[in-house]
Amino acid sequence: MKGSGKKLSLERRHNLTGWVFLIPATALIAWMSFYPMIQAFILSLQTGLGINLKFGGLTNYTRILQDATFRQCLFNTIFYLIIQVPVMLILALILASMLNNKHLRFKGLFRTMIFLPCATSLVSYSMIFRSMFANDGLVNTLLRGIGMEPVMWFANAWTARAVIIIALIWRWTGYNMVFYLAGLQNIEYSVYEAAKIDGASPRQSFFKITVPLLKPTILLTAIMSTNGTLQLFDESMNLTNGGPGQATMTLSHYIYNMSFVQSPNFGYSAAMSIIVLIMVAVLAVIQMKVGDER
Amino acid sequence: MMSKGKKFFQYAFLTIVSLLSVFPLYYMFCGATNKSTDVVAGRLYPGGYLVENFKSLIANQDLARALFNSFRNAIVLTFLALLICSIAGYGFEIYHDKGKDIVMTILLMAMMIPFAAIMIPLFRMFSTMKLTNTMTAVMLPSLSTPFLIMMFRQSARSFPHDMIEAARMDGLSEIGIFFRMFIPTMKSTYAAAMTITFMNAWNNYLWPKVILKTNESITMPMLVANLLGGYSVDYGMLMLGVFICTVPTAIVFFCLQKSFAEGITGSVK
Numbered sequence: 320m321k322g323s324g325k326k327l328s329l330e331r332r333h334n335l336t337g338w339v340f341l342i343p344a345t346a347l348i349a350w351m352s353f354y355p356m357i358q359a360f361i362l363s364l365q366t367g368l369g370i371n372l373k374f375g376g377l378t379n380y381t382r383i384l385q386d387a388t389f390r391q392c393l394f395n396t397i398f399y400l401i402i403q404v405p406v407m408l409i410l411a412l413i414l415a416s417m418l419n420n421k422h423l424r425f426k427g428l429f430r431t432m433i434f435l436p437c438a439t440s441l442v443s444y445s446m447i448f449r450s451m452f453a454n455d456g457l458v459n460t461l462l463r464g465i466g467m468e469p470v471m472w473f474a475n476a477w478t479a480r481a482v483i484i485i486a487l488i489w490r491w492t493g494y495n496m497v498f499y500l501a502g503l504q505n506i507e508y509s510v511y512e513a514a515k516i517d518g519a520s521p522r523q524s525f526f527k528i529t530v531p532l533l534k535p536t537i538l539l540t541a542i543m544s545t546n547g548t549l550q551l552f553d554e555s556m557n558l559t560n561g562g563p564g565q566a567t568m569t570l571s572h573y574i575y576n577m578s579f580v581q582s583p584n585f586g587y588s589a590a591m592s593i594i595v596l597i598m599v600a601v602l603a604v605i606q607m608k609v610g611d612e613r
Numbered sequence: 614m615m616s617k618g619k620k621f622f623q624y625a626f627l628t629i630v631s632l633l634s635v636f637p638l639y640y641m642f643c644g645a646t647n648k649s650t651d652v653v654a655g656r657l658y659p660g661g662y663l664v665e666n667f668k669s670l671i672a673n674q675d676l677a678r679a680l681f682n683s684f685r686n687a688i689v690l691t692f693l694a695l696l697i698c699s700i701a702g703y704g705f706e707i708y709h710d711k712g713k714d715i716v717m718t719i720l721l722m723a724m725m726i727p728f729a730a731i732m733i734p735l736f737r738m739f740s741t742m743k744l745t746n747t748m749t750a751v752m753l754p755s756l757s758t759p760f761l762i763m764m765f766r767q768s769a770r771s772f773p774h775d776m777i778e779a780a781r782m783d784g785l786s787e788i789g790i791f792f793r794m795f796i797p798t799m800k801s802t803y804a805a806a807m808t809i810t811f812m813n814a815w816n817n818y819l820w821p822k823v824i825l826k827t828n829e830s831i832t833m834p835m836l837v838a839n840l841l842g843g844y845s846v847d848y849g850m851l852m853l854g855v856f857i858c859t860v861p862t863a864i865v866f867f868c869l870q871k872s873f874a875e876g877i878t879g880s881v882k
């Protein structure tokens with residue numbers, strides 16, 4: 320009797336210790352993420368410039384519907400998302416399954432080289448690509464060298480978007496590859512060898528073993544990349560400065576301009592950011608549903 | 614066995630991808646040592662203009678200040694974030710019950726909040742607290758992240774319960790178990806978390822740009838972005854700035870690369 324009472328209090332003490340351990344982190348997230356989120360929602364219902372705000376109901380949201388720049392930025396962001404994320408994830412998956420081959424030589428060297436772009440900051444690699452694709456830059460010099468017409472990359476909407484997508488794929492493929500390689504470590508290599516003995520081609524073992532067993536990791540990287548692409552800012556700001564016109568501007572860039580350049584319109588920016596939040600949440604839910612079904 | 618042709622294709626593909634991955638960095642390195650006109654024209658071998666580029670860089674921007682700020686912010690942030698998030702991840706897993714699992718699920722939802730959405734309220738909040746232009750304001754929003762907590766929670770799953778029981782028998786306190794046993798056992802998770810956090814802190818651009826308005830508080834990515842200002846861009850100087858901004862994260866990456874891969878492996882199980 321006495322013993323069990325003591326055990327219970329010990330358990331309760333451990334339980335309390337657990338709460339103490341997680342309070343700082345939890346409180347910080349509540350204070351720095353959830354509270355501002357609620358603030359943003361309240362702000363999105365207010366109109367006015369600078370600090371002169373008054374309640375405006377859904378005015379900001381109806382304004383979004385008529386805002387051509389918002390539509391352009393939304394289109395750009397979604398365009399980056401549907402082109403860049405699948406291409407990058409498939410490339411990363413192919414590279415990871417190639418590097419997972421036990422008999423491959425120079426494995427470590429290949430892995431390090433492909434992962435290296437992740438060491439550069441977003442601003443830095445934006446500058447590198449900006450300089451390489453400049454009008455009289457390296458890429459055009461090479462094009463001229465092989466007898467082709469130089470391309471004014473940043474003067475045309477589609478080529479400017481292409482440069483952003485190329486830059487994004489360069490920066491992030493290795494990062495996702497490391498997650499896949501880590502996931503592949505958890506699959507017994509003998510599974511592949513058994514499949515090979517049974518006469519499975521590399522293509523078959525890729526689709527029948529690698530993809531299904533890596534599903535949780537693929538889901539994780541898909542959600543992370545979607546989230547990252549919808550929040551794209553540094554590249555739009557520094558690589559193309561949103562131009563030509565607003566042809567490459569992302570939603571985060573537009574929100575930034577609305578709130579911190581010229582006369583700040585916090586209410587309208589907050590309303591746009593709520594739209595981004597809804598997009599991220601809806602896409603994450605869809606991805607989780609698709610991930611569950613397959 | 615794979616046919617010779619397929620094998621050749623595989624090596625050729627990996628070699629091309631590897632070279633394409635490294636090339637822009639080589640370009641950056643060459644750019645840092647060449648004259649602006651040569652950089653733009655695509656001179657692909659190191660030149661002798663490094664010292665001149667460095668002179669114009671320090672004449673143009675407060676490089677020492679930016680380096681100091683970036684290092685200070687990134688180191689303090691990484692240390693605190695690892696401490697706060699690992700102790701929370703450990704708490705969520707080792708003492709888990711229904712209540713804590715619910716809290717964890719709610720925290721994971723914070724991963725979906727885009728930074729653009731909370732940036733304005735955060736800016737207003739720190740302005741009212743008179744904390745603009747301070748390191749505190751730069752750090753606070755990224756001190757505790759659901760991603761790190763989740764990473765440490767996953768790795769705590771592999772921490773043997775027998776060890777905890779044995780340590781309790783020996784009279785070690787709960788916090789003692791965490792510091793003396795969990796941290797030393799989970800070195801590779803800490804290395805991976807440190808790599809990610811340091812890189813994110815060093816490379817962060819949007820939030821510092823919003824909250825830091827004085828020249829004294831400038832960070833390296835902001836300095837690099839500033840180099841684009843003005844009528845004509847000095848690409849040699851720009852590439853040197855980019856190079857200096859990249860070296861610290863590259864060093865962290867190379868030192869911790871092996872444990873980074875191990876740590877990620879532990880956390881995607």
